[in-house]
Amino acid sequence: MTRADSSAPDVGELTPPNRTLMGPGPSDVHPRVLKAMSTPLVGHLDPSFIEIMDEVQELLRYTFQTDNQWTIPVSGTGSASMEAAIGNVVEPGDTMLVPTNGYFGGRMASMARRAGGEVVEVDAPWGEPLEPAVVSDALAEHDPDVFGFVHAETSTGVLQPDVPALTAAAHDHDALVIADTVTSLGGVELRVDDWDIDVAYSGPQKCLSCPPGASPLTLSDAAMEKVLSREEEPRSWYLDLSLLEGYWGEERAYHHTAPVTNVYAIREALRLVAEEGIETRWDRHRHLAGALKAGMEGMGLEMNAPEEYWLPSLNAVGVPEDVDDGEVCGAVLEKYDLEIATGLGDLAGDIFRIGCMGYSARPENVTLTVAALGDALESLGGSVDPDGGVAACRQAL
Ligand SMILES: *Cc1c(COP(=O)(O)O)cnc(C)c1O
Numbered sequence: 001m002t003r004a005d006s007s008a009p010d011v012g013e014l015t016p017p018n019r020t021l022m023g024p025g026p027s028d029v030h031p032r033v034l035k036a037m038s039t040p041l042v043g044h045l046d047p048s049f050i051e052i053m054d055e056v057q058e059l060l061r062y063t064f065q066t067d068n069q070w071t072i073p074v075s076g077t078g079s080a081s082m083e084a085a086i087g088n089v090v091e092p093g094d095t096m097l098v099p100t101n102g103y104f105g106g107r108m109a110s111m112a113r114r115a116g117g118e119v120v121e122v123d124a125p126w127g128e129p130l131e132p133a134v135v136s137d138a139l140a141e142h143d144p145d146v147f148g149f150v151h152a153e154t155s156t157g158v159l160q161p162d163v164p165a166l167t168a169a170a171h172d173h174d175a176l177v178i179a180d181t182v183t184s185l186g187g188v189e190l191r192v193d194d195w196d197i198d199v200a201y202s203g204p205q206k207c208l209s210c211p212p213g214a215s216p217l218t219l220s221d222a223a224m225e226k227v228l229s230r231e232e233e234p235r236s237w238y239l240d241l242s243l244l245e246g247y248w249g250e251e252r253a254y255h256h257t258a259p260v261t262n263v264y265a266i267r268e269a270l271r272l273v274a275e276e277g278i279e280t281r282w283d284r285h286r287h288l289a290g291a292l293k294a295g296m297e298g299m300g301l302e303m304n305a306p307e308e309y310w311l312p313s314l315n316a317v318g319v320p321e322d323v324d325d326g327e328v329c330g331a332v333l334e335k336y337d338l339e340i341a342t343g344l345g346d347l348a349g350d351i352f353r354i355g356c357m358g359y360s361a362r363p364e365n366v367t368l369t370v371a372a373l374g375d376a377l378e379s380l381g382g383s384v385d386p387d388g389g390v391a392a393c394r395q396a397l
Contacts, residue, residue: 019333020360022369023341024154024314025183026205026212027357033210036268037261044258052267053248053258059270060216063185063208063278064200066192070224072248073214073266074239075259078182078203081215083111084239085178085201088227089219090146092116097144097175099123099130103155103345104180108148115235120144126346127156127316129309132165139173147175151190152183154206155344157316157353159188159309167196176223182206185216186273187285187313187357198223204262207285207313209358210269213262269358285312288366289356291396295370296354298392299377299384304351313361316343316351323382325349328373331380336372363397 021028042049060071074081086108090096096112099105101124109119122138124130130149139147147170151160160166163179170177178199184190185200187207192200198220204210219227219241227241234240238256247255273281289312293303296317304316319325325342329352332338343351354369370393374386 017337020336020338020365020368022355022360022365023339024206024353024355025203025357027207027209027355027360028365029211030209030269030272030359032272033265033268036264037211039264041260044260045252045254049258049260049263050252052263056263056267056270057248059267059274060218063270063273064181064192064216064218065190065194065278066200066218068192068218068220070220070241071216071218072244073204073263074201074217074244075213075256075262076215077205077212078201078215079107080239081201081203081217082107082180082182083236084217084241084244085199085219086111086148087115087234087236087239088230088241089176089178089199089223090115090117091230092232094118094145095120095142096146096148097122097138097142098148099150101126101128101130101156102150102153102158104150104153104182105148108150108178108180112146112148116232117146127158127304129158129160129162130166132162132169135166136169139169139175143173144175146178148178148180150180152181152188152311152313154183154314154353156347157303157305157311157314157351159184159305159311161309163195163197171196176226183311183313183357186278186281187361188311189282192218204266204269206355207357208266208269208273209360210265211262213259214266216266285356285361288361288363289313289315291363291393292354292356292366292369294396295366295389295393296373299370299374299386299389301384301389304347313355313357315354315356316347317354319343319350319352320377320382320384323377323380325352327380328352328376328382331376332372335376336368338368338372340369340373366397367393
């Protein structure tokens with residue numbers, strides 16, 4: 001065989017457009033994180049890197065609000081951390097209870113099945129949180145080994161309230177709790193230890209405003225004990241936590257080459273969290289997203305989630321009659337270099353998904369988003385009051 005064309009491809013210099021990222025992730029990256037990523041590499045077993053690993057682990061514990069020894073950045077995106085959690089904790093023959101109220105509960109189910117687990121479901125409609133009483137009933141009915149829930153459902157803009165009630169119910173039934181905290185870590189209140197969460201996984205490119213590549217994961221001693229006493233090895237070699245322990249634990253032995261640059265990046269992103277203070281950061285997200293929400297309501301749009309379970313880091317906003325959601329997103333991207341997203345799954349066509357995460361949660365981003373969306377909606381024939389939106393947003397800021 002010979003290649004049809006033997007000439008070298010003529011590909012120009014990389015010049016991505018300068019977008020403002022207000023979608024479901026990635027979010028805008030802080031300049032300090034980008035700078036950290038352009039610093040020289042060291043070896044992944046270099047003594048200086050071992051120190052950096054320790055620092056990242058300590059910063060992650062602070063951000064998760066946990067003392068868990070087993071707290072690491074998993075090489076890969078949030079889904080890698082998710083699969084590390086589910087693929088290690090769920091053993092063949094185990095039963096895992098998962099929610100049906102959003103896209104990521106469905107992904108939990110797929111991963112649990114691939115791990116050899118039996119999947120049972122606890123129901124709630126898309127756009128609503130789980131009810132503790134319904135979860136209790138499902139736990140009593142199915143007696144699962146593991147219960148998974150999504151703390152911040154990026155597909156619906158719903159924040160799961162009453163987390164301690166859910167974990168208490170699960171522990172009453174001797175189930176371990178795995179929490180998806182991808183869109184909550186560093187953005188909305190999350191207390192892994194106080195709330196008795198056994199395993200929490202997350203991603204760097206949402207409220208931590210770091211490029212994707214190294215994804216937070218934390219496991220309690222009880223969860224790690226289950227993982228380390230498995231009868232059968234996990235199906236993934238790459239994500240086998242008993243092997244990763246060799247690298248992130250005491251030994252510091254080679255397993256795979258850590259994504260050095262991504263570890264630098266998350267270290268800087270987490271340093272920004274520590275400098276700001278985790279609670280101040282949660283408050284900032286509520287304040288800035290609150291102004292965004294005021295702007296949406298001020299122009300006559302409706303939030304999909306009521307105040308009790310509104311998720312500041314991902315705002316689900318109803319699409320008004322007579323406009324096409326995809327066209328609106330295309331228009332704001334084209335005219336304002338601004339990224340927002342359409343809905344998916346059961347809410348496709350019904351909502352816009354507007355992130356307000358990390359470094360993107362700033363007055364200038366929020367103001368631009370309200371103004372740009374109002375403009376696009378009006379020019380595409382939606383009946384909105386763009387000026388009312390901008391005024392309400394400014395008032396709230
Ligand atoms: C983004 C996201 C994931 C998956 O993370 P990736 O980085 O895209 O692999 C999982 N769960 C939730 C809730 C998310 O928002």
